[in-house]
Amino acid sequence: YDRTNTLSSRQTMVHLFEWKWTDIANECENFLQNYGYGAVQISPPMEHITINQNNDMPWWVRYQPVSYKLDSRSGTEAELQDMINRCNKVGVRVVVDAVMNHMVGVGERQGADGVGSTANSAFDGTDGVETFPSVPYAAPSFNDQRCHRDIQDSDYQNSAENVRNCRLVGLLDLDQGNQAVRTSLAGYLNKLIDMGVAGFRFDASKHMWPGDLMPILNMTKNLRSDIFGANVRPFAVHEVIDRGGEAVTCGDYLNIGRYTNFNFGAAVSNAAKGYANWQSLSHLGPGYSYGNYEDHDVLNFIDNHDNQRDDNPYVVTYKNGDQYRMAVAFMLAWSYGYPRVMSSFYFNDHNQGPPNNGAGSGFATRSPTFNPDLTCNSDSGWVCEHRWPTIRQMSLFRSVSSGRAAAEVVTQSNRIAFARESAAFFALNGQSGDWTQTFQTTLPPGEYCDQYNGALDNNQCTSLKVSVGFDGKAVITIKGNQVVAVSQASRVDGP
Ligand code: QV4
Ligand code: CA
DSSP states (O other), X not given: OOOOOSOTTOOEEEEETTOOHHHHHHHHHXXXXXXXXXXXXXXXXXXXXEOOSSSSOOGGGGGSBSOSOSOBTTBOHHHHXXXXXXXXHTTOEEEEEEOOSEEEETTOBTTGGGOEXXXXXXXXXXXTTOBBTTTTBOGGGBGGGTOOSXXXXXXXXXXXXXXXXXXXXXXXXXXXXXXHHHHHHHHHHHHHHHHTOOEEEETTGGGSOHHHHXXXXXXXXXXXXXXXXXTOOOEEEEOOOOOSSOXXXXXXXXXXSEEEEHHHHHHHHHHHTTSSOGGGGGGOSTTSSTTOOOGGGEEEESOOTTGGGSSSOSSOOGGGTHHHHHHHHHHHHSOOSEEEEEEOBOOSSTTOOXXXXXXXXXXXXXXXXXXXXXXXXXXXXXXXXXXXXXXXHHHHHHHHXXXXXXXXXXXXXXXXXXXXXXXXXXXXXXXXXXXXXXXXXXXXXXXXXXXXXXXXXXTEESSOEEEEOTTSEEEEEEOXXXXXXXXXXXXXXXX
């Protein structure tokens, strides 16, 4: 389950958090396919609760399932199918955020205090009632007989049982050991597989038993052979937040797909913020620090939709500007794991929903709009980190580096440079003074355009040019707190 199922030359996943299906379809065709993006992680597509909180609809309603009907704030089933078709057609795969741990928060019920659901299915999450007829689930589908309370802070250190059987912030906890529940969940996954998705990001896997997830995964079909070829299993990445010291560990999940490696973003963010030395990241990979498993075990990212909302995020986010640009660039340049780029909307309050047209429209999500330079117009409310010039160029850098090991690693205090064997070269200077040196780039001789601060545009380089000699060497100056990145995708004089 750890195969990414992307085209081999497209190595980067982007999380289009809260985007509508119609907008994602356009994005695959108009942008993603041209910039090396191989897959999109989409917001949960199943029916969810609707609420009006302070004249807004929070983003997190998407994590309170009401049924597995494919009607959500992002669009209808027909729109989802059209999006999957159009993305696959241009070689961009769809990864679904699957919420299998729970249903709605205890006490939520259709029609109570303005609570509704996106397909108008009835549901009653009253404690002990717990009925979801559209699935159907009823009280015995839930874990109440094993644990009838919320997970407490101390449980995370002391009790894997409680972390997996009790309620995560009051969310009614499904019993994945129950055969009927397994059948419903696998049916949901199989429906999406039939529609052409490539795999799943499993929400809250930490709160489900690997021994239950494995049989559910084994009940899934192979992916569509007309899209993926014969006998291809779905991709799986498990959301397990494990930074050490807990009863549930990411190591518990290694045989059933990848896991979300929160230790990677922490390490890179520390360097970007100046709390750690970039030099040490030359060892970032298996065994670097707790939780960094093998290349095929990890999904790496800088920030995600949860930790970017923390009060003082331990990772850098779009709000950190240049530090963020540098962190994401390093992730995409470095040869470790399957990288995921976060694509956000602007927010001040952590509950704030995506850009929308207000109460009168049922808080209908707005579409992004675009500037002539291909970035998103901030007036539309979307950040679109994946379209930032540096990040989109680094996604291209990664696509041409695919399968190439890091080589010729050079480090100095707070500086790191490396090649991706005959495909690309990256140098990061975390000191304030210039760094000038002759580097072995491993690239074929020629002129290359820096992709960090510019790009090759109609064969015109808008930034620094790097001349690589017949011996693969180049004299390069990297300014203080800057990066130079060149690759086969930025070769000025063509191959
Ligand atoms: C409240 C109280 C509870 C009370 C409950 C019921 O806090 O004490 O028991 O009411 O009366 C929302 C509200 C939350 C509310 C809950 C239930 O924020 O206050 O509980 O609904 O009504 C997202 C948000 C949550 C949100 C949830 C469901 O982050 O705030 O809860 O969606 O809408 C751990 C986990 C990890 C998890 C992470 C956030 O190990 O798995 O916390 N990450 C994933 C997703 C995340 C999502 C969930 C899991 C849940 O990435 O976005 O939570 O699906 O680390
Ligand atoms: Ca659980």
